[in-house]
Amino acid sequence: MRVEDISLEELKTLANIIAKYVKSYDLNFIYLNGDLGTGKTTFTKYFCENFSVEPSQISSPTFSIVNVYNGVRTIYHVDLYRIGDIDEVFYVLEENFEDKEGIFIIEWSDLFKEYFTEKGIKINFYHKDEFLRDIDVITDLRSLEEDLRRWDCEREKV
Template sequence: MKKVFMSVSEKETKEIASEFSKKLKKNDIIALKGELGAGKSVFVKGVCRGLGIDENRVKSPTFTLLNVYENDETVYHMDLYRISDLDELYYLGFEEFSNSGGITLIEWADKIYEILPENTICITIEIINHDKRKIIIEKGE
């Protein structure tokens, strides 16, 4: 499965993400890829909003590596921008997330793509220009 969306604003990116969130189920892992400023955190805010979590609570965990948001769903939000090696990830208990009953969103997932499960949903956000983004959603098998 591969879907491509074009977004011309943060608001539109959040709307695409919110709609996408309606198809998520427990234990889904979403790998977000894209260069700095592409809109990965904006997409996460939209997913959380779609899951009934106040998007104002959603902050990129760049320095803490992991934030947990809870409502009707539990969302694990990871940001691996500053991760130096996989040991840090294992220290967080990464392998437990896939069976936790929650939904895991991973920014900078390209750093660990080789260890992600085959059924990981990959979101690639490409910067077209200052406002325009191409959002590619692919589901592994």
């Protein structure tokens, strides 16, 4: 489903709703795609706060490839933008993939789609203007989709 004209503050609410479902369901993968500067890392920051990760710990893994945040769950924040060979990522993440409690957030997953087939929530970001984004959330969790639709209707009334 698509949510249009999302402000920064609304992105935080969206991240909180999604975090609630990741907590309650057996979900480990979040795939984030969209052009540079559309909000993937900002979303990750808001999302991770729900798992008691210090906001100051969270940064873009553009150069580090993988950042690991220790909150109430361990969150592996990955950015594939600068990766030439996917083995660079698997080399770093090899043992982490065994972490069945871990949450993997993958920015630019579509660059290596064929390697990221684990079921998860996909979020695509589109730049609308300086302060607004359109966002597609792709999930087979009906209740999450219903929750997002309800929130989308509510916020339009404001």
